[in-house]
Amino acid sequence: MIPQPNAAYADHQAIAWKCQLEPGKEVLVDVYGTRQAAEAVARGVRSGKFRAYRPAGAYDAVACPAQYGTAVWARYVDGLDAEPVPETMTVRVPDYCTQPGYEGVTVVTVEISARCRACGGPRGKGRPDTFVRDGKRLVRDAWDNACGHHDSYTAVLHEARHRVEHPRKHKGELRGGELKGVEGGKYAAAVDLIASALEVNPWFSAQKAIALLNDNGEHQAAATVRDFAMSNVAGPSTSGKSAALFLVHLDTEARAADASTTMGDEK
Ligand SMILES: [Zn+2]
Incomplete structure (x- = not known):
């Protein structure tokens, strides 16, 4: 059977648990009618915007072309030295x-x-x-x-x-690996700095990210990453990618809060 887009919402909690059963193994999340929709879901999985996939960075997800749309595949990568999935x-x-x-x-x-x-x-x-x-x-x-x-x-x-x-x-058929700051977000520049470092070294750690951010005047982002690394289960071995995804998550939440405030004011 070839999966197709359907009206029902994916059961993210069930999918997240299925991923945890076999860390590193990819699990189909759903198929979406548009590539944009699929990419947004893949981002939501990686950034922990969807509660089931928290903390940010615990899951990886890619949006891939499929016969009837764009499929999102997720995997549990927390604590694994998981390489990006090959294109x-x-x-x-x-x-x-x-x-x-x-x-x-x-x-x-x-x-x-x-x-x-x-x-x-x-x-x-x-x-x-x-x-x-x-x-x-x-x-x-x-x-x-x-x-x-x-x-x-x-x-x-x-x-x-x-x-x-x-x-x-x-080219760039497989969307997932790229890490980008949220446009207009407080941490957008910080995320882009970490993303560039990760391109050179995928194992770039959160500790190194703190130093990089401080060197570039992103002191608030550096402090946020430090707090995140301290509160995270991975502690000092928190990855730079998790740190960047956490910043993306904060900016995304802030933007969502802004949007709801604006809507509330418009009467
Ligand atoms: Zn297949």
Whole structure:
């Protein structure tokens, strides 16, 4: 079955618990009709805007293109040295395409999305698979997707050609890794500073973030991160990413509070 957008709201508490049962394993949150909606949900999971996924940074989430919309997949990463989920994978596939003067099979190495085309879930890891054709032994890659959707080599070749022909359509296809300050937020500059540091070093810690923020005159943000790290279960090993996500969370809440105040004043 291929998941589709539906009118019911996702049961975030149930999904969060399911993620906790197998830390690091991705769980489907839901499929959304628009990419923007899916990205907003993925952000809400990462920043802890949705209560079920608190504290901020305990869960990671990505929005991925799927057959009937954009799917959000979440995983529990608290206390794990979880690497960002890969966007692409390289596989060897048989190409039966007949060329003038040559008929038969060649094995080509291609780059494809690391996500299932049907549901946006993670594709399985490729393993060498030997096959015999016209008395010749050849090696291709085979993989099984945990979601159960099967990839045919023909579809994979088609996808790979499409990626080569339309590189811009596939660039940044997987939304999730990027960390950005909330526009107009008190901590927007601080979040962007930490995000740049994380690009260079994904293990950049909250402790280092405090120093970086102080060096750049973001003293209030530095103090907030220090308090957050002290109150957090991870303590001194709190990651820079959690710290940045916490600041995003504060700015998001402040903005929501502002919006409700404004609405209250408009009579
Ligand atoms: Zn799938």
